[in-house]
Amino acid sequence: MSDGSDFARWVDARWPDLVGGLEDDGVAPDDARLAVAEVLLASRRGWDRRAREEQVDLAVWAEVRERAGLAARPREPAPHAVRARDPRDGPEPWLAEAARLRSARRRRTARRGVVAATVVAVLAAGWAWWAAQPSPPEVREETNELPVAWYAEGELHLDEVVVELPGVEEFVADGDGVAARLRSGDVVRVGADGAVDALDRAPEALTEPQPAPAYLPPGRYDVRIQSVPLADGGWAHLIDSSRRDGALDAVRQSETGRRALVVCPTVSACEPPVTIVGPSSIRLR
Known part of the structure; x- marks a missing residue:
């Protein structure tokens, strides 16, 4: 890929390893490439946000494994240097194939909607919908x-x-x-x-989210990641000491440092930061 975006650079850098990692786990070569391409295609639109707020190496690798029929292993890092980059085996044709398959699925869905115009079809579709509903989330x-x-x-x-x-x-x-x-x-x-x-x-x-008020994080290396309004007024700010403005890599290998929540009942009064223990990355919106 050559459009110069962060997404394109990440895909060019990680494509051989993602494909190679699936092949090393027994996935057929074409199935591995298509699984990686489908996950990348689904991730493209929200990539900038994911790169800011998630450990994309871990998240994409888990989604790729799941798409290929393997256990997700959400905390397992994506493999590195398992395959040499081959200019003849790039992601472009597989991304195009994933887009074609997605379009075909959408066309099939639209045709089913037309068939459901008659009363008999509506009844049959309603029964099929009820029978095919996925289990409610846990x-x-x-x-x-x-x-x-x-x-x-x-x-x-x-x-x-x-x-x-x-x-x-x-x-x-x-x-x-x-x-x-x-x-x-x-x-x-x-x-x-x-x-x-x-x-x-x-x-x-x-x-159209409400714009957050100005806020200066308490620590020297703290950076505000997200802000959300509180139900009874005021704002909650998510801060992280592992990120510094102007120093975000296009591909982040890991995140370290304190992540904390600061509650500000008013614009000028804030409570002490509460350190978040547990997950390495959380979101407030």
Whole structure:
């Protein structure tokens, strides 16, 4: 790839290793290339955000493994230097094939919608829809120690429950739950009890988030990552001491340093930072 974007540079650098890593785990060569291409194609639109907020080497490798039918291993780093870069075996034709397959799937879906125009087809489609519904996401009771909803490692943490919901692209508070846009493009509402329901239209807070007030992190090396409004007024700021403005690599190998949450009831008054222990990367929206 040669468009000069961070995404293109990352793909050129990591394509041989991602493909080679799958082949070393027994995946057929063509299946390995198509699995990597499909994951990369799905990630392209939100790549800049993912590169800022996630450990993309770990996240993409887990998604690639899952796409190829292997165990995801979300904490396993992507392999390095397992294959030499071969200019004759680049990602471009496989990305084009992944795009073609995705378009074909969308066309098939559209044709099914036309067939459902008659009453008999609607009844049959309704029964098939009910029978084919995936199992609801797993929900477990767990008190949230933070004053805001947060997302990490495929799990959404609400006030009293944790919902297993992979592929969340972004989310915002919505009453006592959250509204979320998934990587597939679907918009859903997750209730306080963990119930997930589809939304026909994204709420305004999701499409046009409220601008955060100015905020100066407390530590010398702290950088604000995200800010979200609190239900009773004020803001919560996620800070990280491992990132410094102007020093973000296009491909981050690891993240170290403190990640903490700062609650500011007013613009001029903030509580002491609360260090977040556990997941290496979390999101507030």
